[in-house]
């Protein structure tokens with residue numbers, strides 16, 4: 001059955017002010033929804049905008065890769081790769097700030113963003129990815145479903161945005177080893193082509 005694409009995932013080669021504002025909306029929505037993503041509730045627009053302006057500077061200096069998902073209402077999801085790591089880790093990147101607006105969740109966008117960021121890491125020559133997630137949370141379930149390897153948990157690592165401690169689980173993914181997402185590809189849509197020009201749509205899907 002053919003489905004109509006609901007979103008497109010792009011790499012942003014530069015982050016302009018409208019994108020900063022739209023990304024701030026997504027971040028504020030996630031924190032309001034109780035996601036532990038570095039910020040406490042209430043997250044003011046000023047703090048959210050300041051965060052994305054720092055990200056924009058990192059994108060401008062090639063220290064970060066920023067992917068965004070956009071649907072008919074605008075930016076609905078995002079994820080980043082941090083490339084600026086010590087010189088003895090040129091093969092590695094950190095995956096951070098995986099955020100899907102509440103209006104776009106549970107339709108496979110999180111899985112699409114993860115596949116997109118893994119493809120982008122390969123394009124950047126990175127073969128080892130690391131991330132962390134709230135233990136037992138929505139993100140952790142997503143990463144485990146996609147075949148990320150669980151390293152271990154750190155209790156009381158951070159605070160939830162409305163208060164109270166939460167544990168963090170660390171994961172890695174060795175991109176040289178097969179593709180664990182292969183098994184779920186039929187459920188979460190086609191794999192991205194790594195050969196594309198910056199700023200062009202990488203993937204769109206709703207069948208997920």
Ligand SMILES: CC(C)(COP(=O)(O)OP(=O)(O)OC[C@H]1O[C@@H](n2cnc3c(N)ncnc32)[C@H](O)[C@@H]1OP(=O)(O)O)[C@@H](O)C(=O)NCCC(=O)NCCS
Pocket residue numbers: 030035036037097098099100101104105106107108109110111112132133134137138139140141142145206207208
């Ligand atoms: C974690 C997060 C990114 C997941 O995004 P998402 O777009 O909802 O992810 P997916 O849709 O790929 O998968 C989420 C769930 O929907 C299910 N799903 C996917 N497509 C579906 C569909 N078409 N119909 C019904 N369910 C579907 C998945 O099986 C999964 O189920 P599970 O949580 O019970 O395992 C999102 O919840 C989020 O942004 N949370 C707040 C920020 C955060 O915690 N980020 C992670 C930081 S580590």
